[in-house]
Amino acid sequence: MPRVAKGYIEQLPSGSFRVSVYVGTDPLTRRAIRLKATAKTEQQAHIELGRLLKEAAEGRTPESNATMAKLLDEYAAIAEWDVSTRQTNEGFIRRTIKPALGHLEVRKVRGPILDQLYARLKRCGDLSCTGKPFTEHRNVPVLVLNPRDRRPAWQQVTEALTEAIQSGSLAPGDELPSITELSALQDIGTGVIRRAFEALAADGLILSRRGQSPIVAGTATRVLPGMRKRPGPGHDCRRAGCRPHVCHPMKASTIRGIHSILSGAFAAAQRWEWTDRNPTRSAKPPTTIRRPIPATSPDDVAKVIAEARERSAALGLYLWLVVVTGVRRGELCGLQIRDVDLDRGLIHIAFNYVVRGGQRVRKDTKTHQDRWLAIDPDTCTLIATYLDEIRVELATVGVELREDAYLFSNDSAHSGPWNPDWATHKVAEAAAAAGVKLDIKGGRHYTASQLLAGGFDLRNTAARLGHSGGGATTLRHYADPVPEVDRRAAAYLARLTAGSTSQD
Numbered sequence: 001m002p003r004v005a006k007g008y009i010e011q012l013p014s015g016s017f018r019v020s021v022y023v024g025t026d027p028l029t030r031r032a033i034r035l036k037a038t039a040k041t042e043q044q045a046h047i048e049l050g051r052l053l054k055e056a057a058e059g060r061t062p063e064s065n066a067t068m069a070k071l072l073d074e075y076a077a078i079a080e081w082d083v084s085t086r087q088t089n090e091g092f093i094r095r096t097i098k099p100a101l102g103h104l105e106v107r108k109v110r111g112p113i114l115d116q117l118y119a120r121l122k123r124c125g126d127l128s129c130t131g132k133p134f135t136e137h138r139n140v141p142v143l144v145l146n147p148r149d150r151r152p153a154w155q156q157v158t159e160a161l162t163e164a165i166q167s168g169s170l171a172p173g174d175e176l177p178s179i180t181e182l183s184a185l186q187d188i189g190t191g192v193i194r195r196a197f198e199a200l201a202a203d204g205l206i207l208s209r210r211g212q213s214p215i216v217a218g219t220a221t222r223v224l225p226g227m228r229k230r231p232g233p234g235h236d237c238r239r240a241g242c243r244p245h246v247c248h249p250m251k252a253s254t255i256r257g258i259h260s261i262l263s264g265a266f267a268a269a270q271r272w273e274w275t276d277r278n279p280t281r282s283a284k285p286p287t288t289i290r291r292p293i294p295a296t297s298p299d300d301v302a303k304v305i306a307e308a309r310e311r312s313a314a315l316g317l318y319l320w321l322v323v324v325t326g327v328r329r330g331e332l333c334g335l336q337i338r339d340v341d342l343d344r345g346l347i348h349i350a351f352n353y354v355v356r357g358g359q360r361v362r363k364d365t366k367t368h369q370d371r372w373l374a375i376d377p378d379t380c381t382l383i384a385t386y387l388d389e390i391r392v393e394l395a396t397v398g399v400e401l402r403e404d405a406y407l408f409s410n411d412s413a414h415s416g417p418w419n420p421d422w423a424t425h426k427v428a429e430a431a432a433a434a435g436v437k438l439d440i441k442g443g444r445h446y447t448a449s450q451l452l453a454g455g456f457d458l459r460n461t462a463a464r465l466g467h468s469g470g471g472a473t474t475l476r477h478y479a480d481p482v483p484e485v486d487r488r489a490a491a492y493l494a495r496l497t498a499g500s501t502s503q504d
């Protein structure tokens, strides 16, 4: 039986007329669905009423008032994504799309709104960033363990974090520091933090993510540009691990991923007759042509190394080796005493330490990543001095530095390696203090570009960086596993980087 639409005309205080025709209830929003129009005169209003009644009788379902948040939820539930795509896409929806667009009505989203969002993401992936410098506060409370408290430490930590989440100072979507990072910041054992995180996850307060630090559960609310949470009373930037914000432009390919999620969602909204138009048709996501990133200058690299040395001899040497050898951060963490041959000026890159889902994996790099690298006499001296100091210190407690000890370690006997994430964090701190934009990957980028700029050929540069399997395999057949060109590369990089240090 065809439903008969009901319509009415009302006069507004302004004198004009509003015409509306009721056609049903939106199954999702439970709101009345009306076709609406306005008219200047009563006669026009009657004409509009006739038109709307006809439209309603023809069964045209009007636009829904549903918001983007609702659309994204409904769409994600039915989208045919495989497991890993789903994980990625749901992450984009939660972190970016919902905070930016979730509050808007689906039918009000037009192409230019999307273009604006894409332009902002292209400048910086942080939606609250306006392009001006600011501190990224992390509202992690100061965790104080009360020795007189009868409860175990992990329960005290759990309670403090629960309170921060329930009071809203840690908001949904906020990223917590990783177990190791929080442990280092607050000087509390990793075991205690891990146990507390497990309890919080069991309570559904945080989401632990494979290989990433956990985030506070719940839907992130809208983030406006320039609108950032202020830290609460008693906030301690140092212990919360706050840092100056560094803009991270979202990659064009990532923005295109977001665009394709939106395309799918709007196509669904059209099928469901929530809206007549698909704004993703007119919006233009960025294309993937990327300009090469300029490498950090030798001067700047030297500044960061000097800053790292101030912090600790180990950190200084670590960063020096990153730029002089170009090895991966995990490869350097995996470096053992027996891998360093100071007499022959060689280091052996045999392992890569990676942390996956909180688990340390010592990846045997016996295949393509296993390689020997030349180190110049200055670097040899740096390593020798560093090791002598460790040996002297160990001798005072009657311990010898074992051959399988790690070069970089936070325990006195050097039996366990640095966590690569921790090394990244420490290098980031030193770079920030030196006012230079540089991370470990940037260090490798520096190595590659300086070698290429210095006239070293691509094949040898690639071999030094462990990029090519063929190069390293060939090298094993030489009596001296390192060709002459790698020796020159080592000396060149050391000279270039040290040359700048003496300039300041």
Ligand SMILES: [Zn+2]
Pocket (backbone or CB within 6 Å): 135, 136, 137, 138, 231, 235, 236, 237, 238, 240, 242
């Ligand atoms: Zn802070």
Ligand SMILES: [Zn+2]
Pocket (backbone or CB within 6 Å): 123, 124, 125, 126, 129, 130, 131, 245, 246, 247, 248
């Ligand atoms: Zn930014």
